[in-house]
Amino acid sequence: xxxxxxxxxxxxxxxxxxxxxxxxxxxxxxxxxxxxxxxxxxxxxxxxxxxxxxxxxxxxxxxxxxxxxxxxxxxxxxxxxxxxxxxxxxxxxxxxxxxxxxxxxxxxxxxxxxxxxxxxxxxxxxxxxxxxxxxxxxxxxxxxxxxxxxxxxxxxxxxxxxxxxxxxxxxxxxxxxxxxxxxxxxxxxxxxxxxxxxxxxxxxxxxxxxxxxxxxxxxxxxxxxxxxxxxxxxxxxxxxxxxxxxxxxxxxxxxxxxxxxxxxxxxxxxxxxxxxxxxxxxxxxxxxxxxxxxxxxxxxxxxxxxxxxxxxxxxxxxxxxxxxxxxxxxxxxxxxxxxxxxxxxxxxxxxxxxxxxxxxxxxxxxxxxxxxxxxxxxxxxxxxxxxxxxxxxxxxxxxxxxxxxxxxxxxxxxxxxxxxxxxxxxxxxxxxxxxxxxxxxxxxxxxxxxxxxxxxxxxxxxxxxxxxxxxxxxxxxxxxxxxxxxxxxxxxxxxxxxxxxxxxxxxxxxxxxxxxxxxxxxxxxxxxxxxxxxxxxxxxxxxxxxxxxxxxxxxxxxxxxxxxxxxxxxxxxxxxxxxxxxxxxxxxxxxxxxxxxxxxxxxxxxxxxxxxxxxxxxxxxxxxxxxxxxxxxxxxxxxxxxxxxxxxxxxxxxxxxxxxxxxxxxxxxxxxxxxxxxxxxxxxxxxxxxxxxxxxxxxxxxx
Numbered sequence: 288x289x290x291x292x293x294x295x296x297x298x299x300x301x302x303x304x305x306x307x308x309x310x311x312x313x314x315x316x317x318x319x320x321x322x323x324x325x326x327x328x329x330x331x332x333x334x335x336x337x338x339x340x341x342x343x344x345x346x347x348x349x350x351x352x353x354x355x356x357x358x359x360x361x362x363x364x365x366x367x368x369x370x371x372x373x374x375x376x377x378x379x380x381x382x383x384x385x386x387x388x389x390x391x392x393x394x395x396x397x398x399x400x401x402x403x404x405x406x407x408x409x410x411x412x413x414x415x416x417x418x419x420x421x422x423x424x425x426x427x428x429x430x431x432x433x434x435x436x437x438x439x440x441x442x443x444x445x446x447x448x449x450x451x452x453x454x455x456x457x458x459x460x461x462x463x464x465x466x467x468x469x470x471x472x473x474x475x476x477x478x479x480x481x482x483x484x485x486x487x488x489x490x491x492x493x494x495x496x497x498x499x500x501x502x503x504x505x506x507x508x509x510x511x512x513x514x515x516x517x518x519x520x521x522x523x524x525x526x527x528x529x530x531x532x533x534x535x536x537x538x539x540x541x542x543x544x545x546x547x548x549x550x551x552x553x554x555x556x557x558x559x560x561x562x563x564x565x566x567x568x569x570x571x572x573x574x575x576x577x578x579x580x581x582x583x584x585x586x587x588x589x590x591x592x593x594x595x596x597x598x599x600x601x602x603x604x605x606x607x608x609x610x611x612x613x614x615x616x617x618x619x620x621x622x623x624x625x626x627x628x629x630x631x632x633x634x635x636x637x638x639x640x641x642x643x644x645x646x647x648x649x650x651x652x653x654x655x656x657x658x659x660x661x662x663x664x665x666x667x668x669x670x671x672x673x674x675x676x677x678x679x680x681x682x683x684x685x686x687x688x689x690x691x692x693x694x695x696x697x698x699x700x701x702x703x704x705x706x707x708x709x710x711x712x713x714x715x716x717x718x719x720x721x722x723x724x725x726x727x728x729x730x731x732x733x734x735x736x737x738x739x740x741x742x743x744x745x746x747x748x749x750x751x752x753x754x755x756x757x758x759x760x761x762x763x764x765x766x767x768x769x770x771x772x773x774x775x776x777x778x779x780x781x782x783x784x785x786x787x788x789x790x791x792x793x794x795x796x797x798x799x800x801x802x803x804x805x806x807x808x809x810x811x812x813x814x815x816x817x818x819x820x821x822x823x824x825x826x827x828x829x830x831x832x833x834x835x836x837x838x839x840x841x842x843x844x845x846x847x848x849x850x851x852x853x854x855x856x857x858x859x860x861x862x863x864x865x866x867x868x869x870x871x872x873x874x875x876x877x878x879x880x881x882x883x884x885x886x887x888x889x890x891x892x893x894x895x896x897x898x899x900x901x902x903x904x905x906x907x908x909x910x911x912x913x914x915x916x917x918x919x920x921x922x923x924x925x926x927x928x929x930x931x932x933x934x935x936x937x938x939x940x941x942x943x944x945x946x947x948x949x950x951x952x953x954x955x956x957x958x959x960x961x962x963x964x965x966x967x968x969x970x971x972x973x974x975x976x977x978x979x980x981x982x983x984x985x986x987x988x989x990x
Contacts, residue, residue: 306405330406332378344389362648387671676774686849694739702746799913860986
C-alpha cells in the first residue's frame with residue numbers, strides 16, 4: 288500500500304496487498320514444509336485463476352462453466368487437510384472476484400505478475416524473514432499438550448473438570464504427532480532431535496493415562512469419610528503435579544522455568560507414612576483392609592507419576608541444552624509418519640457420491656454457477672459478492688453452514704454500516720490506510736474467537752479497499768448487504784436441497800464406532816487379567832484409538848446441535864451415552880495402568896463370564912445405535928459380580944489373617960495386588976454400562 292502511494296499506483300498497491308493477504312490466509316502454520324507448500328500452491332493457483340478469469344470475464348457461458356469447475360476444485364482441495372482447504376478457498380475467491388472485472392491479454396498478464404509479486408512478498412515475510420526453526424511447531428504442540436493436562440488437573444481440584452477437557456488433551460497430542468510426522472517427511476534419517484520429540488510425545492500419552500487413572504480412582508473411591516484425613520495431601524499432590532507439568536511445558540517452549548519435584552516427593556512421603564499407619568491400625572477388619580487396598584493403589588499411582596515426570600523433565604531439559612540422554616523405551620516409540628498416499632489416488636477414491644467431500648464440492652460448484660447466472664442476468668451491482676459469500680458461508684455440514692449464515696449476514700450488515708460512516712466522516716487517505724490495517728489485524732485475530740465479530744472488521748476492510756477511488760456511501764453499503772443476503776441464502780439452500788449432509792445421519796455411525804473401540808480397549812486389557820495375552824504397547828495404542836473415536840462422536844454431536852429441526856428429545860440420551868462412554872473408558876484405563884504391577888496370578892473364577900457379558904453388551908449397543916433398533920435386555924451383570932466378589936473377599940480375608948505373622952511379600956499379597964483394582968473398578972464398569980444401556984433405550988425410542 289505504501290509503495291503504491293509513493294509511485295502513484297494506489298490501486299495496484301492495494302491489489303498487491305490484498306493478494307498477499309490471500310496467500311497469508313493459506314499459511315495455516317505448523318511445520319515449515321507445510322507452510323511452504325501451501326503458500327506455493329496458493330501462489331500458483333491465484334496467478335492462474337486471475338489470468339484465466341480476466342480473459343473469460345466477457346464470455347457469459349464460459350464464466351458460468353468455469354465458476355462451476357473452480358468451485359468443484361475448491362471443494363476437493365479439502366481432501367488434503369486444513370492447508371488444502373485454505374488454498375482452495377483463496378484460489379476460488381480470486382477467480383470469482385476477477386470474473387467481474389474483464390480485461391485483455393495485457394491486463395491479464397499484468398494482474399498475474401502483480402499476484403506473483405504479492406505472493407513473493409508474503410512468502411518472504413513468513414518463510415525467510417522470520418526465524419527458521421523447523422522444530423518450533425512440534426515443541427509448541429507438545430507444550431500445549433502438557434499445559435492441557437495441567438489445566439485438567441487444576442479443574443478437577445476446583446471441581447469444574449468436564450469430559451471436554453480430555454478431548455482437548457487428545458487433540459493436542461494428535462496435533463503433536465501429526466506435526467512431527469510432517470516435519471520428519473523428506474528427511475534422509477531420523478535425527479537425535481526426532482528421537483527426543485518422539486519420546487516426549489510418548490511421555491505425554493503415558494502421563495495422560497496415569498492422570499486419568501489417578502483422577503478416576505479419586506472420583507470413585509475417595510469420597511468417603513475415612514479418606515478425609517488424607518484429602519488435603521492428595522489435593523496438594525495434584526496441585527504440585529500441575530505446577531511441574533506447566534514448568535516442563537515452559538522448558539519445552541524454551542522459556543525460563545525451574546522444574547522442582549521436591550515438594551511432590553515430600554507429599555508422597557507423607558502419603559506413604561499415612562499408608563503405613565493405616566496398615567498398622569488394621570485389626571482384622573475387612574472394611575479397613577479394603578480402604579487400605581484403595582489407598583495403597585493411590586500411593587502406587589502417585590509414585591508412578593513422579594517417575595514419569597522425572598523422565599519427562601529430563602528429556603525436556605536435554606531437548607533445550609542438546610545434551611544426550613540415556614536411551615529408554617526407544618523400542619516402544621510410536622511411528623507417527625503414517626502411510627502417504629498419492630494426491631491422485633486420494634482424488635480417485637473420492638470421485639463418488641458416497642464421498643461427503645465430493646458432494647460438498649458439487650454443492651459449491653452448482654451454487655457458484657447459479658450465483659454467476661443470477662447476478663449476470665439481473666445486472667446486480669457488485670454482484671460478485673454473491674459468489675464470494677457462497678464461498679465463505681458454504682461448509683461441509685449443514686449445522687456449520689446454518690451457523691455461518693447468521694454470523695456472516697449479521698457481521699456484514701454491521702460492518703457495512705460502520706464502513707459507510709467511516710468513509711463519510713474521514714477523508715484523509717493516511718488515516719484510512721491505518722484503519723484498513725487495523726481492521727485486518729482485528730479481523731484475523733477474532734476468527735478463532737468468534738467468526739461473526741471477525742466478519743464485522745473484515746467487511747470494513749473489504750469495503751474500504753474495493754473500487755478505490757469510487758465513493759463508498761450508503762447505497763454501496765446497501766448493495767453489499769443485499770448481495771450477502773442473496774449469497775448466504777443460496778449457500779444455505781444448496782446445502783439443504785443438494786445432498787444434505789446431516790449430522791443426525793452421521794452420528795449413529797460415529798457412536799457405533801466409538802462403542803466398538805471401547806469394546807476393543809476393554810477386551811485388550813481384560814485379556815491380560817485373564818492370562819491370554821501379555822501386556823504391551825498395543826494397549827496404549829488402542830486407548831488412543833478409543834479416545835479419538837469418542838472425540839469424533841463428540842464433534843458429530845456438536846454439529847447436530849447446530850442443525851435446524853433438531854429433535855430435542857435426542858440431546859439428553861446422546862449426551863448421557865457420550866459421558867458414560869468416557870467414564871467407562873476411564874475405568875478401563877485404571878485397570879490398564881495397574882498392569883504395571885500385575886504379575887499374572889491365577890485368573891479369578893467367573894471373570895471370563897464377566898468379560899464375555901460386557902463384550903457382548905458393547906457389541907449389541909453398537910449394532911443397536913447403528914441400526915436404530917432397541918437394544919436387547921441388559922445381561923445380569925450384577926449376578927456375575929456376586930459370584931466374583933466372594934473370591935476377592937476370600938483373598939482379602941486370607942491376607943488379613945496372614946498379616947499377623949507375615950507382613951512381607953507373599954503369594955497371597957501378590958494376588959491381592961493383582962486383583963484389588965479389578966475389585967474396585969468392575970462395579971464401576973457395571974454401573975456405567977447400565978447407564979449407557981438405559982440411554983440407548985431412550986435414544987432409540989425417541990427416534
